[in-house]
Amino acid sequence: MLSFLVRRIFYAIIMLVVVSFVSFIIITLPPGDFMTQKIAELQARGDKSAELRIDEYRERYGLDQPLMTQYWLWASNFIKGDFGLSFEYDQPVATLLKQRFPLSVTLALATTAFTWALAIPIGVFSAVKQYSLGDQIATTISFLGIGIPPFLLALVVLYVAVVKLDQDVVGLFSREFVDASWSLAKVWDLLKHLWVPALIGAITGTAGTIRIMRGNLLDTLGQPFIEAARARGLKNRTVIWRHAVRMAINPLIVILGTETFPGILAGNILVEVVLSLPTMGPLYIEALLTQDMYMAGTVLVFLVMMLLIGSVLADIALAWVDPRIRLE
Amino acid sequence: MSKNIRNPLVEVKDLHVEFDVRDGIVHAVDGASFTIYRGQTLGIIGESGCGKSITAKAIMNMVPKPGKMRGEISFHEYSQQNGKEIEEVIRIDTLDPDGQRIREIRGGHIGMIFQEPMSSLTPVFSAGFHIIEAAKLHRFVPLDTIGDTMTKNIEAKRHVTEAEAREIAVDMLHRVGLPNPEQRVDSYPHQLSGGQRQRVMIAIALSAYPDLLIADEPTTALDVSIEAQILDLMRELQETADMAIMFITHNLGVIAEIADEIVVMYMGKEVERSNTIEIFENPQHPYTKSLLGSIPQIGEKEAQLETIKGMVPSPFDLPSGCVFHPRCSDYMPGKCDRVYPDYAEVSEGHWARCLLYDGCWPETSEAQAIKSEAA
Ligand SMILES: Nc1ncnc2c1ncn2[C@@H]1O[C@H](COP(=O)(O)OP(=O)(O)O)[C@@H](O)[C@H]1O
Ligand code: SF4
Ligand SMILES: [Mg+2]
Numbered sequence A: 001m002l003s004f005l006v007r008r009i010f011y012a013i014i015m016l017v018v019v020s021f022v023s024f025i026i027i028t029l030p031p032g033d034f035m036t037q038k039i040a041e042l043q044a045r046g047d048k049s050a051e052l053r054i055d056e057y058r059e060r061y062g063l064d065q066p067l068m069t070q071y072w073l074w075a076s077n078f079i080k081g082d083f084g085l086s087f088e089y090d091q092p093v094a095t096l097l098k099q100r101f102p103l104s105v106t107l108a109l110a111t112t113a114f115t116w117a118l119a120i121p122i123g124v125f126s127a128v129k130q131y132s133l134g135d136q137i138a139t140t141i142s143f144l145g146i147g148i149p150p151f152l153l154a155l156v157v158l159y160v161a162v163v164k165l166d167q168d169v170v171g172l173f174s175r176e177f178v179d180a181s182w183s184l185a186k187v188w189d190l191l192k193h194l195w196v197p198a199l200i201g202a203i204t205g206t207a208g209t210i211r212i213m214r215g216n217l218l219d220t221l222g223q224p225f226i227e228a229a230r231a232r233g234l235k236n237r238t239v240i241w242r243h244a245v246r247m248a249i250n251p252l253i254v255i256l257g258t259e260t261f262p263g264i265l266a267g268n269i270l271v272e273v274v275l276s277l278p279t280m281g282p283l284y285i286e287a288l289l290t291q292d293m294y295m296a297g298t299v300l301v302f303l304v305m306m307l308l309i310g311s312v313l314a315d316i317a318l319a320w321v322d323p324r325i326r327l328e
Numbered sequence B: 001m002s003k004n005i006r007n008p009l010v011e012v013k014d015l016h017v018e019f020d021v022r023d024g025i026v027h028a029v030d031g032a033s034f035t036i037y038r039g040q041t042l043g044i045i046g047e048s049g050c051g052k053s054i055t056a057k058a059i060m061n062m063v064p065k066p067g068k069m070r071g072e073i074s075f076h077e078y079s080q081q082n083g084k085e086i087e088e089v090i091r092i093d094t095l096d097p098d099g100q101r102i103r104e105i106r107g108g109h110i111g112m113i114f115q116e117p118m119s120s121l122t123p124v125f126s127a128g129f130h131i132i133e134a135a136k137l138h139r140f141v142p143l144d145t146i147g148d149t150m151t152k153n154i155e156a157k158r159h160v161t162e163a164e165a166r167e168i169a170v171d172m173l174h175r176v177g178l179p180n181p182e183q184r185v186d187s188y189p190h191q192l193s194g195g196q197r198q199r200v201m202i203a204i205a206l207s208a209y210p211d212l213l214i215a216d217e218p219t220t221a222l223d224v225s226i227e228a229q230i231l232d233l234m235r236e237l238q239e240t241a242d243m244a245i246m247f248i249t250h251n252l253g254v255i256a257e258i259a260d261e262i263v264v265m266y267m268g269k270e271v272e273r274s275n276t277i278e279i280f281e282n283p284q285h286p287y288t289k290s291l292l293g294s295i296p297q298i299g300e301k302e303a304q305l306e307t308i309k310g311m312v313p314s315p316f317d318l319p320s321g322c323v324f325h326p327r328c329s330d331y332m333p334g335k336c337d338r339v340y341p342d343y344a345e346v347s348e349g350h351w352a353r354c355l356l357y358d359g360c361w362p363e364t365s366e367a368q369a370i371k372s373e374a375a
Helices: A002-028 A034-045 A048-061 A067-079 A093-128 A133-147 A150-164 A184-221 A224-231 A236-274 A280-290 A293-321 B052-059 B100-105 B127-138 B162-175 B194-206 B224-241 B252-258 B276-281 B286-293 B303-307 B365-372
Strands: B008-021 B024-037 B041-045 B067-081 B084-091 B110-113 B140-142 B157-159 B212-216 B244-249 B261-266 B269-275 B344-347 B350-352
Touching: A002 A067, A002 A293, A067 A293, A093 A133, A093 A184, A093 A236, A093 A280, A093 A293, A133 A184, A150 A184, A150 A236, A184 A236, A224 A236, A224 B110, A236 A280, A236 A293, A280 A293, B008 B052, B008 B244, B024 B041, B024 B052, B024 B067, B024 B244, B024 B269, B041 B052, B041 B252, B052 B067, B052 B212, B052 B244, B110 B194, B127 B162, B127 B194, B162 B194, B194 B224, B212 B224, B224 B244, B224 B252, B244 B252, B252 B276, B261 B276, B261 B286, B269 B276, B269 B286
Parallel strands: B041 B244, B041 B261, B110 B212, B212 B244
Antiparallel strands: B008 B024, B008 B067, B067 B084, B140 B157, B261 B269, B269 B350, B344 B350
């Protein structure tokens, strides 16, 4: 098991290197990059000090060097915590992301938690009351849920909340807390805002997860060990939750790292933009639009890092709940 | 081991179980009546699909959906009170299938082991977990009233604790012959062989000291040598535990080894019942005779029942009269295909359902008229 984990983490690191390289290439690929644009602009103005600064950038990021060298410079600085400069904001990327990265992680975790908290009970209900009215309703809603992109749902929620209900759903903090330092009150304020985007992000994933949960549980309920558990004198409820659900959850954990979590990360980006959350999503989209290369590259690497860590954690969780994997 | 006094433990009367499925109604059990006595081993034999498992599940009040059950199933609970044995009769068929009473009987008074030892244990739980789960439900210890020792009430009992249940688990694994029970108690199902898993299933079932063990083809999925070991184990445990066994199989060789009495089933009905020696030496029903036609050696598997000519009829299109008539070598045209035989005692303690025996002809005038027709 331990060697499996070590191997898993090793692969994750290699994956991260590959992804960072590919994303760097993609970012520097378009001919009109931010630097060339900015240099042209400054030179036109004949701004001497700016030109000096640009020379400094050039040297620091090796912009006149071959691509490989540029990547190497960026990557080696990255490890030291210097992710480069956002040309758009004229600030280090690290400074800009310092607040936003933890909030992105929090949102992703909250969305995952919502997905499961909704999907498991509904899936169990649907399976146990197969073909009942409740099951049909749940199935219909989950089909609708699969079809609605999260950002569209976010737009609808935004419209209904702001225009019709005059509620504040934009951002993750109330105005008075935006710049305040962390306190219990601020955490509470965050939670009060967080559930809206988390729930929106969870809807799509929930729909799919409900269907998987329902199918798994129906399969599991047909297994001989369920009948054997009942024949031992256990209550139906105990048989379902302790034996059947316990088994049926394993496949959910398997897809947690490979489907659920990636889906949430991708879906959340646009939700974050629509609801202007102080997370990485809006910065990422903006950076892509303005070709703010280090910003875009860094966010991408962070997203992939979250993905990889998520999938390693999912593997650990699976091994933890399933002795067949743990004791392999 | 024949018992002088035959105390009934489970009485099944005119049991019917029907499945309303898309293609029609399957009469999985069609009027079965039999009694299992205390300490006795009753063998139930019949081809696959004849309703053996469903009968067993009906006794546990666990008929699977969409099955519907009719008939009477009575469980006789014997207990000691003030030195006297009292008997209480519980109608299992009328109990709420998820109620307290039936759950005390399931796993408590009646234990069950299944055909698929490979998948009868929940894969994420250890062997011990399963036994502990059962022991915590069904094993009790007397509750000592602290202080007033004179009036210690032996009626007052409490459930065993987790630690006590674990001791029970290790002890049971030891009794069913699992090597290294102290370690094996923490083994997961995938770390055990098929035979070991069936031993664990037996340990679970016996941990509550049940009055009846229902063994539904417990060795069908196992190797021949393992099969012999498991049968030995069951015989040995039965002698020490004074427990009845309902042993279900489609293998005559196996049933000869273990049963005191045998019920032969065909298409959801009993066709013959007698003690084991009588069934083997003096079979009455043509179906039983053809089963015996190729007595399998212990160890031979599967092939034996296939030797009966003809096919098992479709459950949706049952033959008229005696349902066995298309396959019967003693078939009497004009009679067997028109009259449905009664189940009657054809000699002392020997029951059969076949028109070759006068007692099996129904009393109706119609049947009697057919009987007197020239062949
Ligand atoms: N859940 C079910 N739904 C529909 N039919 C069933 C179900 N379970 C059993 N049956 C039918 O009942 C009949 C008896 O089955 P069973 O008791 O399992 O036979 P066996 O004697 O092999 O144990 C079979 O014809 C089977 O098709
Ligand atoms: S009643 Fe007739 S067909 Fe049926 S078993 Fe007896 S002899 Fe054979
Ligand atoms: Mg069966």
